[in-house]
Amino acid sequence: MEQPGPANAPVETHLLLGCCREADEANVVAGGLDQLRAALPESFHSHLIALAEEIRSSSRMLRGLADRSQMHITRVPFMTNYLNVVLPCLSRSLKDITAHYEDKTLTREIRWRKMYNKMTDEAGGLPLPQRFVLYNHFLSLLKQLLTRSPSFDLNTLETLRTRILTLREQRGIPPTAQAGTLVRQNLMSLAAVQDRNSHWAEQIFSLPLPSRTALKHLKPSKSYGPFYPWGHLTIPQDSKVLFRRPFDNDMISIVVFLSSVDQCPYFLMRSMQNNAPWYSLFGAHELCIEREGSALQLKRWSRSEQCSKLWVALYFLTWEEMVLFYCTFLALKARNLLTVQIHPNEFMLCREKRLFQAQIVDDGFKHSLIVYQDMQSRGLRLHAAVWEGELRQCPVWTAFVTHQSQSPTWLSQRSRHRVWLKDIQLYVFCSTYRQENMRQNKSGAFEICFDREEAAKRFKELFSLRAASSERSDNEHVMAGPSA
Template identity: 50%
Template sequence: MELVPGGQIEFQLLQGCCLEANRADVVAFHLDGLRTSLPGPPHPHLTVTIEEIRIASQLLRELAGNSQVHFSRVPVVLDYLEIILPCLSRSLRDITSHYEDRTMTKENRWRKMYHDMTDEAGGLSLPQRFILYNHFLTLLRELLTRSPNFDLNSLESTRLQVMQLRESRRIPPPPIRVGPGIRPDSLLDDSGITSTIHWAEKIFSLPLPSRTALKHQHSGSSLQFWRWSESEGRAKLWASLSLMTWEEMTLLYCCFLSFKVRNSLTVHVAPQEQILHGERKLFQARIVDDGYRHSLIVYEDVLTKGIRLHAAVWDGVLRQCPVWTAFVTHQSASSTWMKRVSKYKIRLADIQLYVFCQNYQQQNQRRGSAGAFEICFISEEASKRFKELFSPPLLTGTTSTDVTQATESTA
């Protein structure tokens, strides 16, 4: 797997959109010429393929053009472009090889092209392949431009289909981006153009670093919302939301908890509302975070074994209100992921924060050219226990019921 500097790959990918758009135009032109020379009745599969290739060209140019307007949003689409562009380019070049084969008649060129490329895609027909590409590109355009029609679940399912197609074509995995230029968390920078964007919109515009499927067990894998009924004098269920992944459920839960705690009309937040059912606390300690006193908690979801870091307000009227959460992915297994830089400070090399507060500025905790996130503990013992908790990595699965906690006596 290749490592590519951030700024370099950003330029290459946007340039790649224009390059593949030009290639698509040429391929569509030659296929149109092939179609007009074919004998017999119309060839609907070829016609649809040509139309979809032309649409792909248009979508690629729109992505490149919109990136100049929505430049602060470019980082979030780069990983997806790394997935789609090589696969799309390979398909266009394969089509070129087929129609340039002078050893066969034009009709046989088309027949061989269609059947060979359908077989190599596991039965996905050639027109459907480009329909898939265009659906993916359309979702990227919506993600880039913050379209209200954007569907994160649809993007993920389409991404998986494209990845399967890449594997069937033996296309190497996408390179790993390094450097601070296009970190996913750069979208959460509260400076400049993004300052007017509400924090909740930022959260659901970011791609998830991992997607852990929920194990559905009745209400245990849904978020339930209750309202008070004046006529009946009791709380009544008014909404139950079932979600596909643990990460999405966690983010939605934290959002609504933050909304409720910060709402001036809220009279009381029940203790059970401050706990996400199915999670257990592995660690808790006080930290100084962007100049504020926060509580840092490490939670584990019992069913999925997912691990997340959670920062909440330490005291005052907003006590336990979520500030940010971050999902611990497979990257924590790397020996370079965590570094203890002093008695009280630990840096995480690659962590994506989801922030539930407009005033919190995570860039104040970022350090170095790579933007490592620095956690400043109040207690030296807490710093030590936090590091020990992830050695060996938690993602290998915890087996003990009584997990060591570094919970300070004042918690």
Template identity: 60%
Template sequence: MELVPGAAPGGHIEYHLLQGCCLEANRADVVAFHLDGLRSALAGPPHPHLTVTIEEIRISGQLLRELADHSQVHFSRVPIVLDYLEIILPCLSRSLRDITTHYEDRTMTKENRWRKMYHAMTDEAAGLSLPQRFILYNHFLTLLRELLTRSPNFDLNSLESTRLQVMQLRESRRIPPPPIRVGPGMRPDANLDDMDITSTVHWAEKIFSLPLPSRTALKHQRSSKSFGPHVPWGHIRMPSDARVLFMRPFNDRQISLTVYLSSREKCPYFLLRMYHLGSPWFSLRGAHELCIDRDNSNLQFWRWSPGEGRAKLWASLSFMTWEEMVLLYCCFLSFKARNSRTVQIAPQELTLRGERKLFQARILDDGSRHSLIVYEDTMTKGIRLHAAVWDGALRQCPVWTAFITHQSASPRWLKRVSKYKVRLADIQLYVFCPDYQQQNQRRGKAGAFEICFVSEEASKRFRELFSPTPPDSTITTKSAETETTETTEKPEKS
């Protein structure tokens, strides 16, 4: 891990408050862990109020880290949330510290510790129960995240009413009023800034919001690592038009990856956040500056070191499921291929190590020529369909992928409707292309997905590959690949 020393150029107040988000997130994790231990020690029936409290405290930690992460990307908008952070952080911190005092009280039984904690903290909050208190905190933090990120769901009236509730809670607990800051304030139209960059949904924003049809566990799990070089908060200046496409946490959120797009540059960037001695540190690279490969359950990203004249590991990110690994890999490859700043893509980047090709053929797909490949992961035995650009400047760039689930065992899943066409009754596509419209390939009321092969033989082989009742002369993987290659056009090697 490389750290680049130096003080954050942002103001002291800004850094202090965002550092406070990270510190309170860590405190929330510790409190939730100890309350979970307390719950396990309690006898008798379940304790739903304690269970809800633990879950909401965990959510608080998650939201606090998200605020800190988003603040690095939406740097120019940080001033409009500072006053609100001054309101909630001391109140939230006091609640977490009070809970710690109660569960560490060795003069009482564990049953009485929970009862006293619940009733005493409810009474001091004018009847607001302990679970409801953290639900209130989390609603407030969610609104701040939406304000910071220009979310279309942001509600200014809701933020104001929630602010008043938190202020009442502060007053009832005799927490001094927050300081008055002189500087940028909250304008009624603040959330309308740069609406042009949020008017349409980018394909990458949909990828990790879709539910996974299957979750195939990866073995040999290892920790994720960020190798840097790293700089402290505020050293990386984000463009004013930065638009977050997705965020992925690793190592129980100790590391996070934020992928954002600069609309003016049309360039996607990868921002890593990790912690060192309790402080957040960041490392930033454009997709065009990185190379990717796979090491078992990890995706590895490499950067070029001009000083050493060689490639160095930038990050190694560990995945619990094969599907999530594939999705991030395909996103990265599409980002890099479609980036005007990319000089070249190494041939080995175009295939995911550990997958073997079972089938390949040319298809006509939404009016374009694509290559359809069936991959099998040798580690998990997971199977997926993968469509890529057939030729031209974007040749082999991912267009979509789809994971084959248990549904493929049904005789109704795949139907050959003509010499060249097959339909899949239940398949979910993850699309990595801005222009691809999968609805143009959907047929019938059930929306079966139609694949149109250029070769009749390819259509036949594809059907046999997934047939639950194969013909007497079983086609081996090797012969299927050979015959398919002979009857279809195969892309040239990079």
């Protein structure tokens, strides 16, 4: 493959490749600090932990900027001048830290003391961990600048820029030439204009997980392409980013966006190869999804070979995250105007067992309510899908059944057809569904209205039997006592 970033490449390309290189270096440095901490007394740990975590945050932010730049390529010139300010300073800080902890002429304790005190003094008394807090605040503002966030504050960015330039002077880093377009305040009022109509997919991964069920047999995620260097993909201007998910310490990332041209969802994959980012892009309608163990595999159709080929295998740490990505993909694809058809197998997440299914009336719609149990992790979830029509089986919402279900007050039958559930969080994959309409009661419980009385009865019995079984297991464990 052609290597990106040749000598005559635009300055933006060199700077964004620099983001990726410094992100890699930051991860290495954070790992070195972890090793140093393991050899030092506990009294030193808090400062070392704080420093390593801030450096890891720097790594994530740098990669995030490089990834999102593909989506906002016309705005990259506004950001490059600021990257030109921060990258040399951040790079020097990482090199200085490395030189200190690799100095084998000193004991590990003296290495740390010397590193902390000297680097604090040279920054005019700014503690070493706070130096990376400064970098990270600056990088977060660059992300807002790039994405036209209404929260962007040019005055704060300029204040932090001045502080970083002062730090560069203190470290003897020579000034760099301007690279890119200066941002003026009168332009920012236009730049900050953003679509206020939030898409449901923007919310899915911002909600906290009520439980984290670990998956086993994890492997590194793997991408298969085809790949292109930065800037070689055509992405319509003003496309809307829905979410970004990193995998394997950000070695692979997926950015999902709505094209401003056809308003359809596209998946942009970034993979690091030989310390350089490579990109691949397909629409949701061009991909198929299936589960293989702890991974979700996305496949594409190869026109040249006339067969389905693996695009990426994404390994998830938790079952909950896997389910959310799967349902989000399926809902985006099903509601996509460019989708011709969906194979029935895609509507089934492999290695899930169906324990219950019935029709419900949900916010005025007919939905299927299914209770699934994951055969690998034993996790339970409720899954609502469209009952009939063109979108039949398309996910509407899912909710994970946690330890709260063991409480006798978690589920209560309010009438022959109605059941209330307390302490349950819905992840909604539909713009027209309003779960608040099903929570209009004093306790804020979620109401399920079954089409048939028998279904409500079976649903309640399912969870009553599970609670009783769990209680018996607990009692047997207590009666048995500790093993000899």
